[in-house]
Amino acid sequence: MSKRSLTALISLITVLLLVMAACGGSNDTSKANDSKANNDNNDANHNSQLSDGEVYEFGSEELELTMFGNYDWYSMPAWGDDLASEWMKENKNVNITAIDSGGEAAQKLSSMIVANDFPDFIWTDKGADVERLREAGKLIALDDYMDKYPNLKEWLSEDAINMLRSEDGKLYQFPNWYNSEPFGNAGYVVNKKIWAELGEPEINTPDDLYHFLVEVKENYPDIVPYETHVEAQGVDLLYSAFAEGHSPADKRIKAVPEDDKLTPLFNNENYIESLQFANKLFREGLMTQDAYTQDLEQVEEKILNGKVAVYAGASPTEFATDGHYRLLEEDPDAGYIMIPPIAKEGLNRDNIHPGSYEMLGWNVAVIPVNDEDPGKPEKVFAFLDWLTGPEGQSVQNFGVEGTYWDGFDDEGWPIFTEEYINDPDGIAAIVNGSTNHQWVGNSNFLDTAKANFTMELPVEDRLWATHWQWEVTWPTQKDQTDYYAITPMPEEAEGEILQHIDDIADEAIASAVQNAKDEDEVREIMLQAQADAEAVGYDQLLDYLTNKWQENLEKLGW
Amino acid sequence: MDKLTKSDCLMVGFIYVALLLLVFVTFYPFWNSLVISFNSGQDTSLGGVTFWPREFTLENYEVVFKDKRLVNAFLISILRTVVGTAMSVFVTAMLAYGLSKKELIGRKYFMIFCLLTMFFSGGLIPTFILIRGIGLYNNFWVMIIPTLVLVWYMIIFRTFFQQLPKELEESAQIDGASTWGIFLRIALPLSIPVIAAISLFTAIFHWNDWFLPTIYITNDKLIPIQTLLQRILNSNTATQAMANLDAGSAAHFSKMVTSFTGKSLSMAIMMVATIPIILVYPFVQKHFVKGVLIGSLKE
């Protein structure tokens, strides 16, 4: 045997031995983990409650909780540093520490799963991660607790509970910012000064909009006539002007409901028409030429400086509020207004929806199984339930009882004091301190509580955004709870198809808007996209979506 | 000094002009970031802040410096950087020196063994299981030991060692010096420029790394400055922006927060995070002076 191959052999054997030794070790630990996990599965439902009938009184003892916010951008501000959490710490004996995502939330969650070492609750998006945890038996079902503790059951509608239930019929997710009233901010913001200087033209139809934008371009060369926010949101919005009864959510799921089926988006006449209109705006320089590439900073700069005539997006109110007040400082006639959504001639304007919402809210808190302290999950629930109730919500949003509010009225709404009107900065400070602790916000409660109060204010004292939400955006958003969780999981066969369809759609739509030379080319591009989509299994995906959608409709009783 | 010919003058002139241009182009964004970090956040969002702050303020830095954990995190970072760099450079240099020896048995296989790790990796989960298994989880040394050998830098080291003049080592060998003696007393001193460069790279790696502590450290007392600063940034910007929102737009906001942060604050945080390590460079530079040691050794 030559010296070389001998060396190779020796080193190979050494490596193998060492690897095997190391593997052997880990093999044991991971098996141990697995069996532990299985036990959890079996015992979860039995052990996770305090002894039957006993109700845990939140605040009656020291409660140390840990939480994890499953977002790269999320870092929990220290508990007790702001007024609301300081009060809870002292009066309700609850202390919360966070496991930080450090900008790598997915990795951090994986490491918790591998170590089988979870915090007391996890704050995360609805959907895939929750489902995976649930399937592995790592989550506590909340149904039993819900009967014992009053608030979630009272404030979350029956429909919403049904929608949030998992396949096994149990509820695992505690929603955040759930709402049964319409909400959402999608719509068209108009630069008041430019609009006035051009003679306050009516902007009711796409044609009106087009003529207005042409005027703007001629008279104000350094103003962007139609600003679309990032990711060309303003283009998606235009679909609603051509499709009565539909919202841009159709574009998100790449399907259009027709009767009891979901049909293709690409060759939908209304959709093509909206793209042809958008293409015309782009071609003639009436739309921002950076529609698909700009970042938020660039948009913000334009809005704050009043450099746009019309600004459309899924939530234009944020920048527009700041911009409005800034422009007002320099010129009392300047600022922004919102217009009712435009619609093609002949369509019923009361049934036009530039945006949509789900009454299930934004995201959820879930409670993992706890084998060391099986009674803990119930305590966690008791805390969250308290937090989502009137007392918790009031403390987090209106401060400690006695300053800005004092007790509840007969119907259970907080009674605001004079201070609440006179000290908006104080209120802002409270909300500022507690927003990142709002894991189970209760919009049903807050919106009504605030509405009762806001309605009493004169129009000029209302916040710009609040005013236009009442006047324009809330009444025009579409309840699209029927689209909740209808898209397939990425690992399913349909999930792979969806990914291809999304790619095809993204590129075709952008190309139709930016590159097409005329209306016919827009149509050509979209029909080609339809053909491409069919080739990768669009029909199969549409069937899948239709099924899920029908299930939702049934649950909702629509 | 050497005389310049006409063509030399032309060349040197061209070089100075090109370098000046490069300096301007590379300096402006950094300067602008510094300026923005001293500008009020609200004013910054209007755009147009270029060479000088428009609304000077220290508020962005106050947010950073009022955090009680800052000093501790700073010390952890320094400790990690100093210990990590010293140990890593030494172990890496040892490996590189050994592998630079043609007579080392198994050299070629060892080299391939090292190189493969640049392309194949088992991923986070098995590494995590390993780290927990050997007790490095939540341990200061998790930031030092797993990254002691940096293959890329080993390759640079080795290339330099291979170029060392052989006569010196040979004469030392004849004088009875051991391999280790030659490594410590001849090879290392002759390689000061490359040691300086690689120490700099390694120090920057240790100072900037936030991934290892994110995954493997939960104890707040062991968190280095990069990790802490990221938390300060996240909790401040998310709070500032979200406080203005109502419930409905919160969902929308969650998507935008990743790309949208308070620019002035994030610039201030970046400055606090990077200036200490940037200041290391001028100290390293003096070791890039030519061949002083070679001369002295030859005496």
Add this chain to the structure above:
Amino acid sequence: MKSDEVISKERMDEKQKSFVLVKNDDNNQSPKTPKQKPSLFKRYFKQFDMQLLVIPGLLLILIFNYFPMYGLVMAFQDYNIFEGFWNSEWAGLKHFKRFFNDPKFFEVMRNTIVLSSLKILIIFPAPIILALMLNEVRNMMFKRTVQTITYLPHFLSWVIVAGFATSMLATDNGSINILLEKIGLIDQPIRFLSIPEYFWGVIIGTNLWKTIGFNSIVYIAAIAGINPQLYEAAAIDGASRLKKMYLITIPSIMPIIVIFLILDIGNLLSAGFEDLLLLGNNPVLRSVSEVIDTYVYRVGISNGLYSYATAIGLFKAVISVALLTMANQIARRTENSLW
């Protein structure tokens, strides 16, 4: 001629090198002669002090790099994190097939190779040229200032760099368009960021800007390590600066250049990541900006498809090793090789 002396000195060095080589070759060949063949074991322990140099490093690599590699089996499984590596279902080559059958496969491969090649062609030599230029600067103050400033962009994150690039290149009020309009070169702003044809240029430009100074450090260190007697001899000969650069500086740093080039070729399938995600991850540019790594992130990792991501990573690693081997084989002719 005096300059001949310089050259002859170089030759001397080369001779010495080859002398060492010959000596080694003798050693290598000696076991072939039957009379004296010390066993590998014996020879290993004879040079154990030398082996001791590499043992700690190799052990660390074994533990922290090789041991976790069992995770690669995930590429052949439908890995489920709750089931672990031992209980997840086997999927065979399913994930590899999915990648090869993806309609985007060829586009992704093309972008990867084109962008990488452009980077090797332009980004790779730039810091060498910078180092050579700095070497000609005699004013130490100026030299150090240039070095320090050009290395600053390395510390700006890609998020910040991309932010600068997008705002400078914007169509609405982008400084570059304003400048070009003022000079009168154009009368309509150019859509630098939304026309695919410009994208590769934008990426190369920003990368060049960000990396040139930092990457030149290693060459500056290499130049600093050159024996000054070589220059002294050349100076006595009256060699021009350009000539010295050709005859001394460049050949002296050639080994490190060659090694870096081999490694860069091995990394041909890593064409960038953050820069491409931040500047090119939009539907207008995806057809030219999507490379393997961004595809893995967008389709695999963000969807939690870890098996899929691992399979593509494995595919990439195998190709990379093949490329590296090839490059190394070619480099052997220059006597600079990795193994």
